[in-house]
Amino acid sequence: xxxxxxxxDPRMIRLTGAHPFNAEAPLTALLGEGFLTTPxxxxxxxxxxxxxxxxxxxxxxxxxxxxxxxxxxxITLRDLMAEYEQQTYPITLVCAGNRRKEQNMVRKSKGFSWxxxxxxxxxxxxxxxxDVIRRARPHKKARYxxxxxxxxxxNGHYGTCVKLNWVLDPNRGIMLAYKMNGEMLRxxxxxxxxxxxxxxxGGRSVKWLKKLILTEMPSDNWYHINDNRVLPTMVSPEVxxxxxxxxxxxxxxIYDLSPNSxxxxxxxxEKLSLAGGPQAYRxxxxxxxxxxxxxxxxxxxLDQGRTWRLADIDYAEDEYRKAERTLYGGKVDFxxxxxxxxxxxWALTIPVQDMAEAKDLLVRCMDEGMCVQPRDMYWNVxxxxxxxxxxxxxxxxx
Ligand code: MTE
Numbered sequence: 001x002x003x004x005x006x007x008x009d010p011r012m013i014r015l016t017g018a019h020p021f022n023a024e025a026p027l028t029a030l031l032g033e034g035f036l037t038t039p040x041x042x043x044x045x046x047x048x049x050x051x052x053x054x055x056x057x058x059x060x061x062x063x064x065x066x067x068x069x070x071x072x073x074x075i076t077l078r079d080l081m082a083e084y085e086q087q088t089y090p091i092t093l094v095c096a097g098n099r100r101k102e103q104n105m106v107r108k109s110k111g112f113s114w115x116x117x118x119x120x121x122x123x124x125x126x127x128x129x130x131d132v133i134r135r136a137r138p139h140k141k142a143r144y145x146x147x148x149x150x151x152x153x154x155n156g157h158y159g160t161c162v163k164l165n166w167v168l169d170p171n172r173g174i175m176l177a178y179k180m181n182g183e184m185l186r187x188x189x190x191x192x193x194x195x196x197x198x199x200x201x202g203g204r205s206v207k208w209l210k211k212l213i214l215t216e217m218p219s220d221n222w223y224h225i226n227d228n229r230v231l232p233t234m235v236s237p238e239v240x241x242x243x244x245x246x247x248x249x250x251x252x253x254i255y256d257l258s259p260n261s262x263x264x265x266x267x268x269x270e271k272l273s274l275a276g277g278p279q280a281y282r283x284x285x286x287x288x289x290x291x292x293x294x295x296x297x298x299x300x301x302l303d304q305g306r307t308w309r310l311a312d313i314d315y316a317e318d319e320y321r322k323a324e325r326t327l328y329g330g331k332v333d334f335x336x337x338x339x340x341x342x343x344x345x346w347a348l349t350i351p352v353q354d355m356a357e358a359k360d361l362l363v364r365c366m367d368e369g370m371c372v373q374p375r376d377m378y379w380n381v382x383x384x385x386x387x388x389x390x391x392x393x394x395x396x397x398x
Contacts, residue, residue, distance in 0.1 A: 002049035006187045009040035015112050020046040021188065024117035031264040031286065031345070035316035036090065037120035039186045045095050045118070047223065048153040050187045051208045058184065058192045067146070067213040070137035077178060077192055084127040087175065090320055092288055092343045094119040096201040096228050096254050099262070099390075100383040109383030110237055116262035116390065119288065121342055123320075124196050126177035130168045133212065138164060142214040146221065147195050147206035159221030160204055160228070162197055162255070164214065171292070171339055173198045176209065198341035199291045200255045201385075203228040218250050228254050230380050240381045257290030259373050260387040261298060261346070261365040271397040274356040281355045284347045285390070287313070289367035292339030298346035298365045302358035305375060305389065311348040311363075315340070355394060364389045 001019050012023040024030075025041040033041055053061065059078040066072045097111050098118035104111075133145065145167050148159040167174050177196045178185055185191040190207030197204040218224065229252040231240065240246060265284040266272055272281070287295045294315070299308035317340060346363070364373040377388045 003187075005052050006050050008188070011041065012044070013115070013117075015114060020048050021050070022046060022112065024115055025120075027115065027117045027262065027264045028267050030117045030120065031284065035342070035345075036122060036181055039122070039180055039183070039189060042120040042122060042180075042189060043093075043095060043118050044188045045097075045202060046151070046188065047158055048151050051150045053187070053192055061192045063193065063210050063212065065132060065136040065212045065214075067215050068139040068142035069214050070139070071135065073132070073136050075132065080127055080132075080176065080193075081178070084131050086125060086127060088123055088125040088179075089173065089341075090121055090123050090317055091173070091196055091198045091341050092119060092121040093196070093202040093205060094257055094260075094288060096203055096384045098260065099386040102388075103377060103379055103383045103386045106377060107379055108237075109379070110240070110381055111383035118202075119286070119343065122180045123182065124175060124177040125179035125182070126175040126196070128170070129174045129176050129195065129212075130170065132176065133164070133167055133214070136214070138214050141216050144215045144218055146211075146213040146215055146219040146224075147209060148211040148213065148221065149190075149206045150208040150210045153223070155222035155226075157210070157221070158206065158223050159211075159219055160206060160224040161215070161219035161221075162200070162204055173339070173341060199257060199293075199339070201228060201257060204255065218253070224253070227382070228384065229382055230254055230378070230384050231382065233379055235381050237381055254385060257288060258385055258387055259287070259289045259293075259295060259365050259367045259371055261285060261287035261295075261363050261373065262390045263361055263363050263392045266361065266392055266394065268392055269395065271395050272355065273397045274352050274394075276352070279352045280349045281352055282347055282349055283311075283361060284345065285363055286343045287346055287363075287365040288343040289340070289365075289371075292341060293367040293369050293371075294340040295344050295365045296368050298363065300348050300350075301362040301364075301389075302350070302354055302360075304360070305362055308364075309348060309350075311346040314345045314347070315342075316345070317342040356396065358394050360391050360393045362389045362391050
């Protein structure tokens with residue numbers, strides 16, 4: 001296969017056949033990892049073949065800063081590591097298609113079926129993208145930073161953009177990363193260099209990064225226009241194909257993630273022994289928000305949403321926020337003291353009796369902007385940003 005040089009963990013669940021590699025970990029295994037996901041179980045979303053980079057070539061990897069700048073740059077990874085301030089902090093990446101399987105079960109979208117594990121967290125090390133962009137001296141009229149990867153795809157290189165003023169805002173933590181959990185990036189995750197855009201959909205974090213292009217208009221890359229959009233719900237696959245106007249509308253392009261959560265315990269299909277006694281069941285899962293907004297409550301229902309119980313929330317990210325810590329040889333330094341760019345874990349102790357009487361378990365979360373996950377699904381043709389209440393049926397043993 002085109003990716004013969006890439007090692008892959010057998011626990012990963014392939015979502016699109018042999019090639020390209022798109023995969024998620026079983027949810028229980030993913031949460032079993034805890035706050036930081038090992039690279040082997042980190043979800044993978046590849047549009048095509050993984051570029052092959054020999055060990056000896058890693059530091060010579062070159063990328064350019066061009067377009068509307070006074071001082072175009074050509075930078076090697078060696079220069080990036082030597083000449084710029086290095087930073088390390090945890091970031092959760094989420095594919096905009098996370099939980100799409102539930103949408104496809106209602107009505108087939110144009111995307112493949114992600115379960116709820118299209119999300120993972122790692123400690124990324126790199127350089128603030130703003131440091132690089134500033135050295136290139138952007139023109140006053142430049143408004144976007146377009147990014148392009150090295151992977152060769154049917155419609156050109158993978159590319160997209162973010163706003164220049166986001167990149168220049170230190171509170172957004174946008175970086176050029178070359179390490180994940182203290183080791184050089186693995187091939188599937190962008191070796192040797194990728195963009196990481198915290199709080200936004202994974203699709204903006206371009207892997208195998210070759211170009212930063214400053215422009216006045218949003219990216220015209222095929223993948224920016226044809227992917228990662230929430231089109232109005234009445235746009236069907238047939239209508240979408242004939243009407244390019246839907247695609248060019250930048251208002252439908254997704255940037256910030258929206259509040260989302262899932263239940264890992266009980267797992268789908270898991271048989272529970274709920275025979276009487278004083279025991280309690282500990283339900284567990286994850287939740288995340290977008291744009292740096294923190295999840296401030298997680299609620300669980302055992303009666304189809306009529307009443308809700310408040311779950312405990314564990315923000316492991318806060319451990320890293322405490323002053324300065326050294327981890328995997330890197331200084332962990334939050335430039336943002338307020339924003340939150342990682343998932344949290346929730347848990348709720350439920351009397352076994354209540355579990356035994358319930359049909360299913362529902363979870364929903366709310367962020368600090370009081371945005372709550374909706375009850376109903378917003379079906380859209382690309383199957384993006386699915387975040388209604390997450391449901392697991394309760395199945396009794398025997
Ligand atoms: N960058 C390039 N060059 N090519 C890609 O196919 N996929 C994007 C993004 N960056 C992609 C890319 C998408 S849709 C997602 S969700 C993330 O990478 C996934 O990152 P990961 O595979 O490291 O989890």
